[in-house]
Amino acid sequence: MQVEVSRRRFLQGSVAMSVVGGASVGVTNLLAGHGEEKGELSVTTKTGTSKATEVATLCEMCVNKCAALARVEDGIVTKLNPNPLFPKSKNMLCPRGNAGIQALYDPDRLKSPMIRVGEKGEGKFKKVSWAEAYDAILNGTDKFPGMGKILEEEQDNRSSFLFCAGEGMAEHTFKTFYSAFGSSNWLNHASLCLQTVVSGYGVTLGGYPESDLENAEYIIMAGANRAEAIVTPDTMDIFKRTKGRGAKLICIDPRFTNTAAKADKWLAINPGTDLAFVLALTFVVIKEELYNKEYVAKHVNGFDKYKINILDNNYTPEWAEKITGIQAKDIYQIARDFMAHAPKAIYYPGRRSTFSNNDFQLRRAMAIFQGLSGGIDTKGGLVFGSKLKLDPHEGLEPIYERAKARAVNKVERTKGQVGYSDCAVVSGGGSWVGWRNRYLENKMPYKVRGMFIYKHNPMMNMPNSAKTAQMFKRMDLVVAIDTMPSDSVMYADVVLPECHYLERTDPVKTFGGIEPSIAQRNKVLEPMFDTKPVIEIMGGLTQKISKPLFDISKKYDADIRDELANLNGKTAKEREAEVYEEFNLHKPFEHSQEYINQQMVQGTYGKDAVKSLRDNGVFYPDMDKYFKKLSGNEHQYYPEKHKSYTVNGGRAKTNTNKVECYLPNLTKKGVDSMPMWHEQYLFTVPEGKFRLLTGRHAQFTQSGTANNIMLRDLMHENYIWINRRVAKKRNIEFGDMIEVSSKVGKTTLRAYPTEKIGPNTVFFVHGFGEESEALTWAYKNGGNDNAVIEDIIEPVYGASSMHETNVEIRKV
Amino acid sequence: MSETTITADAVQEQSFIAKAKEFVFTIPVNKVSIKDLVDFEKTPRNNFIAVLTLAFIAMFVVGVAIYLSQGHHAYNVTREHPWGLLIAVYIFFVVSSTGLCIVGSLGDVFGFKDYELIAKRAIFGSIVTILAGFAVIAFEIGHPVTMMIYNVLSPGLTSAIWWMGTLYGIYLTFMIIEFVFLLKNDMKMAKIFGLSGLLVGLAAHSNLGSVFGFLNARPISNGVFYPTYFILTAFITGIFIAFIIMGIRYKNVFPEAVKTMLTGLAKIQALLISILIFFVTWKMLTDIYGGMPNRADVALHILGSWTFWAEVILAMVIPLIVILKDFGKSHVLLVWVSLAGMVGIFFMRYNLVHDTQLKPLQMMKIREYQLAPEWIHYFPSATEIMISLGGVGLCIAMYYVGTKVFNLDADH
Amino acid sequence: MARYGMALDYKNCINCKACEVACKEENGVLLGADKHRIWVGANDVDGEWPLLDIVSATFMPSQCQHCDDAPCQSVCPTNATYYDENSVVRVDPDKCILCSYCMNACPYDARYVDDRTMTVDKCNFCSDTRVARGETTTACQNTCPTKVRTFGDLDDPESEISELLRTREHFSLKAHLGTKPKLYYLT
């Protein structure tokens, strides 16, 4: 009866692929009307009723890492179910989590190591063995130089290699390689994502807090879209309670999002003006003395100065109305309501905060506003939660004498302090766009000639894709570790295919919060094709390169030479072996992931914890006692009295244990010590242009899921939101092709005229419009926002200001 | 049963078989060879019809081949518009059949002498049209063989389709038997089977109407209207075809008896069309009046579609005017008008099927970027068109062969 | 045996469509946007920016209503559509002749053609997958982030769904048609 195409057969080689790929031409089209839906194969497999195994794993379709149970029948993953045991994901898998199967069985997956044979960026590769790929990395080919040559020429400056990674369970493994390798150039998603919110809250509250949305009564969600940008457990906690069921939600967003649809009130704000809104809220609260006086007296630092700042600058709601577009009466109302509900009131911190140039100060203002309510480290407010500790495992961080410091354009600020020329504060991750642009402008203090990319897609993820392409072209050696032939992979010299997340065990991880736990991704299937988990890739690669690179270091590194010379009664050979041990890149990768995970857990929590992680994917102390199924839809993880609402006595976690309103140190770096408004923050758009906004969609994850055939069914491509009346004036109808252009580039996509966006703003979902032809479904599907977003960076941390670009639109 | 003991039953059985054999072998037929089949007057018009018929049959073969290889993919039917052209064409044929059956019955069942001379042709026509209808529907029903099995094993007695199908099956049997008796000039038996056939046919036909009438999901077709309307329009269709058949038979040069009959038919037609116009007008008015959602808006939408006006003008207005002009005396013109009338009737069927499905049942957007559903669009695929035209081709071909094999004129 | 029904706390729905994907994966439903057993409807929000009518922007998750008086069942010529022992409206693909009458007759657009068997398919409350394995939630209920659905036995007064229907106001879709749906929308 069932004529399903089995996944296994489906994946067998290129015949099946071509069926999926482009079978929709020819007779079918001529004689029937369904057009392109034709030729798509079924790649779903009905779950059976007989023997099946369930493996506890974790989803990797986005940052959240929800716990999943993979159902395996006859060697095929037929279903991913939510694992109810994990307090963070609370028995849910979102659409992307469910569609993880389609990523596993995506016929476009990278299936074996490849080395470049065409021009850079052309996407012409040759399949090779792992040994050949490692060899190409070390020794190069006729098309590109190897690491050996580069390090030789750069005289063992390990920083001549850049390492960059996207967020992921095994990012840690890759970072271990980076540390052992000894470079100081590390970049990740932070400056494109949450840099300013994390640091804004960090310096003000002493940490990036969680929101107790399960208990809050009043929530302001501004610049966050939890109904579509899914973050666990927030998304689940909040929307069960809105719509008159206990939590009042105020949504502040220039667009009418799905979060707005679930809110009690939605207020359209002018992009980039949230700071004025928060300052005005603060004004009302101070002027009307609505703040928690006792809390402020005990736990807030610099309040008097801040009070003067707010009152003297006259940050009234009437003032803010002109800037934000939000009516003064609404601001009064919200300020009063918020404080009336405090401390069970939350100004939601948000996650992606690379919005505008004032973002850091905005987050500071938000954190201070929360502080004034006293809703910190307390039930129903912002909380720090607790975290279960994991034992460390062996890493390697040798010091190479010739390794240069981070490639920053040093500026002397105050005594002893250095910073980027283009932003005030140097942070751990560093500014991606700042780094790339300095590289292109030849402002690097030394040559960076090679790069390793892990699970990251710079071509798609940062503003001004044209510049990113230029950077890639200029790099002598690019090694990409990915699962898919992404746009960035197209620029690689050597491609190392990682297996899919269901095919590997990843580093065990601890998830803090009100209900902390430890979770582990367990391997569900053996890797298909010639792919490996990154830990094995690193293992193989380091085995190949470690000794030869050490030989180069021996040549240039005076310290090493000294150490070798100092025989101390040993033979030269023995001595060399001993010194090499400190530099043996392979050392951190000697053990299996399973072994390492066991080492990290067993000491503190015992053997049962190791077993629980393997069998259940989740562990926390007393889980067997605490965890209860309450109903078909609800579970208890911790009894109420064991939840970590308060871990710091209701205080902030800064050094002073107080909320910091006033930070005079910042002025030394040219940054305001307190949040304040400046004229240049005003929202202005020249006549005929539009401010471009970007963001999430519930069914896609950034650039990583556009090729997912199941998700594509739910949303075929991204469309540009244009105000309906404006579109009408410009004769633009639904589905018309629109060219969006800015100073840095252009992209085309279809029009979606709607009242959900204002007249001088446009929006489209991030992550579409890939240029890699190897992505059957994603290739040139929709528009790429980063082709048009200008590379403006926020002055404090160098985060990308993604919503500062004005664009023109034109019907094509 | 052993070989040696032959029971009385068996004897009887054998004699029955012998009788049946005899009955069949005495049906008067003309011996025709292939040569006879291609032997027709080679006028340009005849040649054209012959070529067209062959082309249609060829299309049928191609259409069916595509259908067999691609299944329903070859059709433009969708989730929202599950019934397409083939259903409309099927209805077109079965309505024609019922109509011809009614016309045929006028003479041999009801004894109106004037109309006896068309009886055989009409009854034969009704067999041919319903066979064409079955040929078309066989390729619309996804699993015709399964249908035959489970229609019997697990009959859906609450299903209008089941009754319609079953009754049409019986009807066809009766019509064939009636036709045989007509050939044998056994008017008594012909009358019995004719009457039974007519009654079953009408039952089947109003059941076809109820296939739509029962759809309470579709306010536009839900109700008593279609079951009665179907019988009325069947009669009208029958008369249109009668004109065409006679036109062909007599090459538009009619003997007096035929003229009398045609004038009579035309007058009946005028009456029927007038009633139909009232029917349709009141249906439209009641649909629109009161503004019931999913009915009023659909009716208005129908009023705005050209296919509706094609139906009204070709099948109602023009025939009525032409008949009323001289009370049905312009026979030749009426043959042509009837031809156009059949085109109108085709649209009538097409509209019925399509309009029922015009309004989406799901009015919300279910994908992120789509316009809210408004009206369901449908245009038949090439395959559907080929099979439909093939039905017409089969119909003409079968009728043509019939004219050669049987003596279809009244035995006067 | 049981009489299965489902209550939907539809105001919790955020239109994430996890339920749609879960259903497809669990039940091996074909790819293709119109091949779905389950869907979430949305309206274009009423009003003009920035004065939009939040209330008009509700999401309506839906699927086969498992009507107690199901038009699809009464029109089926071969009884391919039938009530199983748990009052679930199901299709027997061996008997379905693809006459498509049920697709026309279902007032909820709940049915579609499965291109592999060329027979009509629809939500069957996971009867031949999860429920057959003894699980007590459907795939769509289980995966939902905001737990919109509660599936269970309407005849069991102790069941969660019975409790919900006793204590929460609810309505059903197109109730005036007399189809007696077993999908209940909680208000």
Ligand SMILES: Nc1nc2c(c(=O)[nH]1)N[C@H]1C(S)=C(S)[C@@H](COP(=O)(O)OP(=O)(O)OC[C@H]3O[C@@H](n4cnc5c(=O)[nH]c(N)nc54)[C@H](O)[C@@H]3O)O[C@H]1N2
């Ligand atoms: N214009 C614009 N730009 C943005 C954003 C925006 O909203 N608008 N969002 C920003 C934000 S918040 C973030 S966090 C960044 C994210 O940017 P990235 O970190 O680049 O994340 P993705 O775009 O998801 O790309 C992930 C890459 O990892 C690959 N991958 C997926 N799974 C695996 C795996 O298991 N192993 C390996 N080795 N590779 C894998 C995918 O194929 C893909 O190439 O983008 C930022 N960029």
Ligand SMILES: Nc1nc2c(c(=O)[nH]1)N[C@H]1C(S)=C(S)[C@@H](COP(=O)(O)OP(=O)(O)OC[C@H]3O[C@@H](n4cnc5c(=O)[nH]c(N)nc54)[C@H](O)[C@@H]3O)O[C@H]1N2
């Ligand atoms: N489904 C899904 N979920 C995800 C991800 C995903 O890719 N897909 N990615 C994950 C990651 S890495 C991140 S960082 C988070 C991101 O989570 P969020 O930060 O919540 O999501 P975004 O969509 O990037 O942006 C939030 C909203 O800010 C609005 N906005 C833009 N400018 C302004 C402004 O000036 N003021 C105000 N008030 N609002 C403004 C946008 O219209 C958008 O609706 O989501 C995570 N969850």
Ligand code: SF4
């Ligand atoms: S939110 Fe969705 S995609 Fe992200 S980890 Fe959870 S299930 Fe996976």
Ligand code: SF4
């Ligand atoms: S999974 Fe739940 S929240 Fe998501 S669309 Fe379905 S019903 Fe709505």
Ligand code: SF4
């Ligand atoms: S919703 Fe439609 S398919 Fe489901 S039982 Fe009712 S009529 Fe039948």
Ligand code: SF4
């Ligand atoms: S399509 Fe199948 S299930 Fe539907 S009415 Fe016809 S036979 Fe019954």
Ligand code: SF4
């Ligand atoms: S109950 Fe099962 S079959 Fe029905 S929509 Fe939900 S997941 Fe699909």
Ligand SMILES: [Mo]
């Ligand atoms: Mo992010």
